[in-house]
Amino acid sequence: MIKSADNSDIIHAIARDCLGLDGPLMEALVRINQRFGYVPKEAQAIVAEVLNVSQADVAGVTGFYSDFRSAPPGRTIVQLCRAEACQAAGVASVVTEVEAALGCAFGETRGDGAVTLEDAYCFGNCALAPAAMVDGQLIGRVEAKTITALVKP
Ligand code: FES
Structure with missing residues (x-):
């Protein structure tokens, strides 16, 4: 608003x-x-x-266009690729671990405003799948612990 x-x-x-x-x-x-x-x-x-x-x-x-948000994002924006190469590389388990660790589901912003979790569909980093983008930083072969460590308090 x-x-x-x-x-x-x-x-x-x-x-x-x-x-x-x-x-x-x-x-x-x-x-x-x-x-x-x-x-x-x-x-x-x-x-x-x-x-x-x-x-x-x-x-x-x-x-x-999903890049146009309708509400203010969290202080950290995590985008995790859900496209084919990343699916084949096991992104589903990363999603589950990130959601459990951060207490927030993809498609949502955590209640304290710390983090927004968003689905994405290919960063062009398929050779290093699964791929994530955290506050604009591209990360290949990402693990949940890498993402959670980058979330600002
Ligand atoms: S499919 Fe995930 S980066 Fe291309």
């Missing part, structure tokens, strides 16, 4: 900066997601107004 007029002003400015660009809707949403870590619902209305597109268009794009 956008809690201040300052954030609303920032979102207006981001959207206005994207006017005239090719694909301004996608660019505005990417910039907002980078700035806040997610795309607040209120931001969707602002973007729609500034770019003169429907709120349904904005909601459709944000809903289609």
Whole structure:
């Protein structure tokens, strides 16, 4: 949720900066997601107004791309690849161990805001499967203990 007029002003400015660009809707949403870590619902209305597109268009794009979060992420973001090569390399057991160790399921953010666990589908690191991304750091042949050690308190 956008809690201040300052954030609303920032979102207006981001959207206005994207006017005239090719694909301004996608660019505005990417910039907002980078700035806040997610795309607040209120931001969707602002973007729609500034770019003169429907709120349904904005909601459709944000809903289609999993990189656009609808809620603030945890302090550590763990993405674990669930695609074929990583499945063959045993990612399912890593998932089970990580969920048990962190007390959080994939697709969720832990209640204390420490960590968000997300599924991903191929980082292009298949030769080193199973692969994970922790706060943007790619890790091959990942083990659960490697992931849990990187979670910020
Ligand atoms: S299938 Fe997991 S990194 Fe490619």
